[in-house]
Amino acid sequence: MKCKKCGGRAVLELRRHNTAFCAEDFLGFFRRHTLETIRRWKMLTRDEPVLVAVSGGKDSLALWDVLLTEGYNTAGLYLDLGIFDYSRASKAKCLDFAVERDARLIIVSVQDAVGAAVPRVRDATRRPTCSACGLSKRYLLNRAALENGFPVVATGHNLDDEAATLLGSTLRWDESSLARQTPVLEATHPKLVRRVKPLFRLSERETAAYAFLRGIDYIVEECPFSRGATSITHKEILNRLEDASPGSKAAFFLGYLDRARHLFHARESVTLLECVRCGQATTGEVCAFCKLSDQVRRAVGLPGEATDQPTDPAALRGLISDLTAASEIHAP
Ligand code: AMP
Ligand code: ZN
Numbered sequence: 001m002k003c004k005k006c007g008g009r010a011v012l013e014l015r016r017h018n019t020a021f022c023a024e025d026f027l028g029f030f031r032r033h034t035l036e037t038i039r040r041w042k043m044l045t046r047d048e049p050v051l052v053a054v055s056g057g058k059d060s061l062a063l064w065d066v067l068l069t070e071g072y073n074t075a076g077l078y079l080d081l082g083i084f085d086y087s088r089a090s091k092a093k094c095l096d097f098a099v100e101r102d103a104r105l106i107i108v109s110v111q112d113a114v115g116a117a118v119p120r121v122r123d124a125t126r127r128p129t130c131s132a133c134g135l136s137k138r139y140l141l142n143r144a145a146l147e148n149g150f151p152v153v154a155t156g157h158n159l160d161d162e163a164a165t166l167l168g169s170t171l172r173w174d175e176s177s178l179a180r181q182t183p184v185l186e187a188t189h190p191k192l193v194r195r196v197k198p199l200f201r202l203s204e205r206e207t208a209a210y211a212f213l214r215g216i217d218y219i220v221e222e223c224p225f226s227r228g229a230t231s232i233t234h235k236e237i238l239n240r241l242e243d244a245s246p247g248s249k250a251a252f253f254l255g256y257l258d259r260a261r262h263l264f265h266a267r268e269s270v271t272l273l274e275c276v277r278c279g280q281a282t283t284g285e286v287c288a289f290c291k292l293s294d295q296v297r298r299a300v301g302l303p304g305e306a307t308d309q310p311t312d313p314a315a316l317r318g319l320i321s322d323l324t325a326a327s328e329i330h331a332p
Pocket of ligand 2: 275276277278279280286287288289290
């Protein structure tokens, strides 16, 4: 197979684009694609400092690599979730990446911010691990960006992530997640920064190829808590569709952005206030993160701010719906 650009030996076939590239031309294709996404969706301007949320995985490190190569003003932000060896190894990948490129990496620890690491948060709240973790990620990424003067956070979500999230929301007809899912979430409040996903049109296979060809050392293991998650089943199903009919994932997700999202978005309206405790944006009086952190601090015996929040099952159900409301403001 030959590279469609230079006629040299191709290393990667992209069936959905009906093309194939040699290593060098694939890297060029990947960078151009990312820059085109940033431009077309008005994600970043050239002079805007951008905080790249890096997990140590291929997608976010590939994104940081493209932005650094293209001369954007960036820093990385690694959130240490305290998930045993998985967190130790992923933090080391981010640190090595940053040191090799002389780039700035900010590290925020969930243990310090919430009062306990993610596994303990799960035990303390009995909430599904991924929802407490997702809430903490959204809140702490936003807060770190505000504190360090970044108007925008970029994450490494790829086409497979977005199509799988969309499939999950569609299967449940979850109207508010359908309204919220977007590659650019504008800052709708002074305490929220813009969130962008510059890789959302590139597939997981393409980000893996980019990371490999650039020699990026990334963590291959998934988070141990994500095992058995329905999003993995959704990804497998979408891969089967893609195999049978290349371009299905892109048609599904891009078609939703073009033709369906506005129908759901038009019906959404939330009024944002400032949390009386931490000042961050919230729909209630005390934000979901402060409530979570109180609950965790009480469970692990740390001093925390006193709230009138009871812990009986009915009240916990209330907390969970608050947390859901908060995640509606800043979707993953
Ligand atoms: P995931 O939800 O693990 O698929 O991650 C989606 C995106 O969220 C990644 O591409 C990163 O940009 C960001 N992210 C995930 N985990 C972390 C972390 N521990 N620290 C910083 N950013 C993260
Ligand atoms: Zn708060």
